[in-house]
Amino acid sequence: MKMAKKYSVFMLCAAVSLSLAACGPKESSSAKSSSKGSELVVWEDKEKSNGIKDAVAAFEKEHDVKVKVVEKPYAKQIEDLRMDGPAGTGPDVLTMPGDQIGTAVTEGLLKELHVKKDVQSLYTDASIQSQMVDQKLYGLPKAVETTVLFYNKDLISEKELPKTLEEWYDYSKQTADGSKFGFLALFDQIYYAESVMSGYGGYIFGKDKDGSYNPSDIGINNEGAVKGAALMQKFYKDDLFPAGIIGEQGINVLESLFTEGKAAAIISGPWNVEAFSKAGINYGMTKLPKLENGKNMSSFIGVKSYNVSAFSKNTELAQELAVFLANEKNSKTRYEETKEVPAVKSLANDPAIMKSEAARAVTEQSRFSEPTPNIPEMNEIWTPADSALQTVATGKADPKQALDQAAETAKGQIKAKHSGK
Numbered sequence: 001m002k003m004a005k006k007y008s009v010f011m012l013c014a015a016v017s018l019s020l021a022a023c024g025p026k027e028s029s030s031a032k033s034s035s036k037g038s039e040l041v042v043w044e045d046k047e048k049s050n051g052i053k054d055a056v057a058a059f060e061k062e063h064d065v066k067v068k069v070v071e072k073p074y075a076k077q078i079e080d081l082r083m084d085g086p087a088g089t090g091p092d093v094l095t096m097p098g099d100q101i102g103t104a105v106t107e108g109l110l111k112e113l114h115v116k117k118d119v120q121s122l123y124t125d126a127s128i129q130s131q132m133v134d135q136k137l138y139g140l141p142k143a144v145e146t147t148v149l150f151y152n153k154d155l156i157s158e159k160e161l162p163k164t165l166e167e168w169y170d171y172s173k174q175t176a177d178g179s180k181f182g183f184l185a186l187f188d189q190i191y192y193a194e195s196v197m198s199g200y201g202g203y204i205f206g207k208d209k210d211g212s213y214n215p216s217d218i219g220i221n222n223e224g225a226v227k228g229a230a231l232m233q234k235f236y237k238d239d240l241f242p243a244g245i246i247g248e249q250g251i252n253v254l255e256s257l258f259t260e261g262k263a264a265a266i267i268s269g270p271w272n273v274e275a276f277s278k279a280g281i282n283y284g285m286t287k288l289p290k291l292e293n294g295k296n297m298s299s300f301i302g303v304k305s306y307n308v309s310a311f312s313k314n315t316e317l318a319q320e321l322a323v324f325l326a327n328e329k330n331s332k333t334r335y336e337e338t339k340e341v342p343a344v345k346s347l348a349n350d351p352a353i354m355k356s357e358a359a360r361a362v363t364e365q366s367r368f369s370e371p372t373p374n375i376p377e378m379n380e381i382w383t384p385a386d387s388a389l390q391t392v393a394t395g396k397a398d399p400k401q402a403l404d405q406a407a408e409t410a411k412g413q414i415k416a417k418h419s420g421k
Contacts, residue, residue, distance in 0.1 A: 113139065128141060168183040
């Protein structure tokens with residue numbers, strides 16, 4: 001699943017409340033004694049099950065249980081759980097994007113995990129934060145991804161790369177001719193535009209003292225956000241981006257121009273490594289550029305996680321399996337098979353991982369990035385923010401007017417859909 005391509009808008013359904021006993025790692029011995037002959041079902045991401053094959057076999061042997069692995073698109077697993085969970089045909093352990101956690105918890109779909117702090121401390125702060133709702137843990141991170149800069153080495157060398165977004169603007173002014181382009185990005189989508197807006201002080205939601213998101217504090221239209229939007233608008237106004245890069249087909253246009261050798265650099269993500277390699281592009285990857293104020297462009301950190309279904313009849317054993325699959329050893333093995341960057345801190349400088357240019361780029365960019373907000377109210381941000389940015393890109397509205405309208409719309413939707421929770 002290409003996280004940047006589509007944003008899921010989740011329909012809240014009737015929550016199914018289950019009271020399930022929780023256990024921590026200390027209770028593993030009792031779990032083992034009662035688990036003999038049990039079967040667990042794991043929903044893994046598409047074409048990623050090879051990454052956990054050895055771990056599953058080891059867990060089966062140690063616990064004398066059977067683990068059935070089923071591949072499903074990870075961004076749609078919660079949708080399937082809504083139906084299959086109550087029917088008794090769902091998983092014990094599933095995988096999902098971190099930004100779906102809040103909605104899933106609100107609907108009663110996930111089991112709170114009770115693992116010790118030393119287990120939680122294995123993971124990067126941002127990745128473990130993505131699994132927290134109201135200071136409670138609902139999953140363990142297995143992989144992280146961010147947007148990065150791809151560049152065509154046949155068109156521009158690493159030494160020639162502009163250091164700032166403004167320098168990329170100047171480079172594009174010199175190279176763009178209507179059929180070939182310098183730098184391209186999907187700045188008509190908040191997923192990408194937030195990289196610039198946040199660098200000038202914009203934000204999606206403010207945070208309370210305990211670090212939790214405050215959905216009543218929306219910053220997509222503050223002074224910094226407007227300044228960032230105005231900077232991005234220049235690329236469209238001055239014809240440095242093709243007209244076709246706006247809207248739903250924009251991502252296809254952007255990727256096609258890069259694979260055809262008609263764009264020197266684009267902002268995309270590691271989900272395109274295989275496609276660009278197959279296209280024969282001699283590409284490089286690095287972190288996103290800085291802004292004129294000295295701050296590095298940010299990005300949303302996408303986190304894939306292992307989570308325990310609230311409908312599982314073996315929640316203790318399911319939790320043990322989630323912990324086992326996401327531990328340091330198995331995270332490294334999973335990376336070797338899937339090339340998805342693990343969320344384990346100690347692997348950040350592992351030579352086997354850092355020899356990958358993609359892993360290095362994601363790891364470096366992660367230093368300047370934050371998790372996509374995982375609260376249900378985030379569902380009310382995507383559409384109005386994207387609509388506003390498209391009017392900015394097409395010149396139909398100035399940045400302040402468009403973003404003010406987006407913030408007003410989002411606040412209204414949040415009040416209508418979430419005020420009673």
